[in-house]
Amino acid sequence: MSNHFCTTYAIIVGVNHYPHKKLIAGDLITFKREPENPFDSNAMAAYNEAGEQVGYLSRNRAKQYAARLDGGLINFSSVTVLRDSIYRKNSYDVELDIECFK
Numbered sequence: 001m002s003n004h005f006c007t008t009y010a011i012i013v014g015v016n017h018y019p020h021k022k023l024i025a026g027d028l029i030t031f032k033r034e035p036e037n038p039f040d041s042n043a044m045a046a047y048n049e050a051g052e053q054v055g056y057l058s059r060n061r062a063k064q065y066a067a068r069l070d071g072g073l074i075n076f077s078s079v080t081v082l083r084d085s086i087y088r089k090n091s092y093d094v095e096l097d098i099e100c101f102k
Contacts, residue, residue, distance in 0.1 A: 042059070
């Protein structure tokens with residue numbers, strides 16, 4: 001049984017709540033699920049390499065991946081900051097490398 005790998009793109013939002021935690025292109029990000037988050041049960045907090053929270057995966061992407069991540073069906077093998085978002089103010093565009101387990 002082989003695993004499938006894919007690359008997609010997303011946005012880290014809410015970075016204005018963490019103004020002292022700037023990210024630059026090439027920084028690596030990890031996500032931590034927050035199923036008890038009162039605003040979004042699919043929430044995925046984004047952390048920099050120092051383990052400091054820097055924002056959240058956008059709501060639509062979190063909804064798309066939360067159940068599969070919780071069920072062990074996918075893993076984010078790498079999340080890399082590309083740039084300040086060209087789509088949304090106070091956000092970062094990121095590249096998600098995803099491993100899908102069969």
